Amino acid sequence: GEDVEQSLFLSVREGDSSVINCTYTDSSSTYLYWYKQEPGAGLQLLTYIFSNMDMKQDQRLTVLLNKKDKHLSLRIADTQTGDSAIYFCAEGILTGGGNKLTFGTGTQLKVEL
Amino acid sequence: KAGVTQTPRYLIKTRGQQVTLSCSPISGHRSVSWYQQTPGQGLQFLFEYFSETQRNKGNFPGRFSGRQFSNSRSEMNVSTLELGDSALYLCASRAGQVNTEAFFGQGTRLTVV
Numbered sequence: 001g002e003d004v005e006q007s008l009f010l011s012v013r014e015g016d017s018s019v020i021n022c023t024y025t026d027s028s029s030t031y032l033y034w035y036k037q038e039p040g041a042g043l044q045l046l047t048y049i050f051s052n053m054d055m056k057q058d059q060r061l062t063v064l065l066n067k068k069d070k071h072l073s074l075r076i077a078d079t080q081t082g083d084s085a086i087y088f089c090a091e092g093i094l095t096g097g098g099n100k101l102t103f104g105t106g107t108q109l110k111v112e113l
Numbered sequence: 114k115a116g117v118t119q120t121p122r123y124l125i126k127t128r129g130q131q132v133t134l135s136c137s138p139i140s141g142h143r144s145v146s147w148y149q150q151t152p153g154q155g156l157q158f159l160f161e162y163f164s165e166t167q168r169n170k171g172n173f174p175g176r177f178s179g180r181q182f183s184n185s186r187s188e189m190n191v192s193t194l195e196l197g198d199s200a201l202y203l204c205a206s207r208a209g210q211v212n213t214e215a216f217f218g219q220g221t222r223l224t225v226v
Contacts, residue, residue: 031213033215035217041219041220042117042119042203042217042218042219042220043203043205043217044217045214045215045216045217048213048214050213088156090156092213092215094211095169096161096168096169097163097168097210098144098161098163098168098169098210098211099161099169099207099210099211100146100158100161100169100171101146101148101156101158101205101215102158103148103155103156103157104155105155106155106156
């Protein structure tokens, strides 16, 4: 079955690194994603990683994937107040000739001065 | 290049009515998926369309339906609205059936009173 879990809250100081964690259960995931949602807005795709990769870096963002443990993390370096938002991880599953995303509950990141 | 456009942004309906939401994907994208976001249930997959055909459907009652037109624009319809249908409805656009990146619109905020 598909189940994606995240911790609900994370608070960090501006300039520190943030690490948001996610665990998933479906081993048939092909891609794993991180999305950001600001208040009143839709979902912004931050980055994604193919399931046979261990790591992907994109500017301030680093994604680590431990496929054995089904654990995904997003590290944001030099966190800024503008990074305050809800972060969702999602697993992409190919099914029915298409694909669908199963989202985690979201982690609310609060960046304090 | 324009992003994913959802209309209307906000909608208030009365219980028992029906509603139609619209999504125009990114130009050239042929796959459209719909998601419902509520505080209690989080982000849940509704359905996915590609080339005017429904490819996948989530666990929602038959009151929820959708379609896709030849220009890839999609509509979703909810009949006999219930209070619990109040949610943010998000549409995602992909270039093809299995392309990696799903881009979301700003969503339609539906309130049922």
